[in-house]
Amino acid sequence: MTITESLTQSAGGAPESRAAAEQRWTPRLWGVLAVLCAVLFLDGLDVSMVGVALPSIGTELGLSTTSLQWIVNGYVLGYGGLLLLGGRTADLLGRRRVFLIALGVFTVASLVGGLVDDGTLLIATRFVKGLAAAFTAPTAMSILTTTFAEGPARNRALSIFTVFGASGYSSGLILGGLLTSLGWRWTFLVPVPLALGALIAGLSLIPRDKPAAGGGHDLTGAVTLVGGMLLAVYAVVTAPQRGLDALTVSAAVLAVVLLAAFVVAENRVRHPLVRLSIFRIGSIVRANASMVALMGSYVSFQFMMTLYLQDVLHWSPLSMALALLPAGLLVAFSSPFMGRLIDRHGTAPLIVAAMTSLSAGYVWFLLTAGNRPDYLVTVLPTMLLLGGGFAFGFSSIMAQATDGIDDSEQGLASGLVQSSGQVGTALVLAVVTGLVASATTAASADFTPFRPGVNLVTGVALAGLLLNIAALVTARSRGRHRIPAETTAH
16 A cells, blocks of 8 residues: 555545545645655755854854854765665665654754854754754655655645745745844754654654565665765865865775775675665766756855855845845745646756756856846846746756655665755865855955855856756657656666
8 A cells, every 4th residue: 555545544535546546635645745845944944044144153153164164064964974874764764763753853953053152062963963854854755755656746746845945945044134133043943843843743644654674784885875975075075175185085085995895785785775776777867966066056156145245245134135035935936836847848858947047047147246246237137047947956856866766765766866965065065165265365345256166156057057958959869858767677
């Protein structure tokens, strides 16, 4: 029995076919989706509120720009380092169990983060929060993709899911501006009751599921994967600031060794933690590369704008939040229609459209910014183009990354694409921070120190665009109207 049928039955009806269940969503099915959306909402809320609060945190705790990066990248380190394991753990141990435990840890870490007085401790709480999110995010996605059947039902659910992520991001900008005016700690404390509410609702609404019958005994794979990913992300985020010193090089070399050992182990054990043949699926590889381009460029650009508008132009947190808000609003209002567009056109053309809009936004900014960007001429059009890119891209990439994958590996596929987004964010943000720090010599209203960073994010977005255009052209030259998701052998 599928989860959809189970939820339909628990609402008072008999088990139905998957097609019938897709046509009528029961109140409990809506409730499950609401819990999952609440978690994504919290993630978007947290990212944007903390981003708005960074200058205030730096001033109160005496943190430099490089140290402030670790408030973002501490979260990214935990998130990106364990995402792949988090998704697979949900497949093996049970999605409900993993989701609820991780959400509980996320709630506690949020509370502690709002109470600490030391920058190092704050970064540590962000790391723990990232670890928890590494389990909640892919598990939420795998619950969604196993609850809603591939096709119109899943595309519709993904569209709603994206709306809440964008709404969380947009709300976080405004709330972050308001709360930072009262004190940056409120940006950490406000999500606590929301997370607690989602945890209580999840306990009663999310149905119990059975752990996988096979697998789960690959201890070598788990240790080498976690160690390798953590060291790899650490090396990526520290290299631009530390250079190729002994610690960074050692971390990178050890990461390579551990990840190589992971590959060897997965090819030898009877029940591998990760089925490596999933990387042979072309659509999944493209989806992961696209997520690197989308998240890496988008988050890094927001980081630069946050610092420029507040630290250089001395805008208030609320004014800065309102300046960046149009992108989030555009995503929130347009995402409900993405499911229909995916049904009609497929994922590949929409991802090309997303990368085109994203690239155009960065190029427009570079062409019109000058030494002091004007809001109406430069910033507003840029945010609208970036919002369009994110709206078209996120749902389409997530759908492409999970299409054709068996329910038993949905957590793995979800964790993989979200890992790509986080690692991509860590890599691009680390290089951007290094470029901005090295180019900044004195406080002024000049945008020049930030221009190398914008050049970089523009190149990342254009690389994602070229990759997807090449794939689309290749597919159509073979007589296909869209790039279908390759199926896998199980």
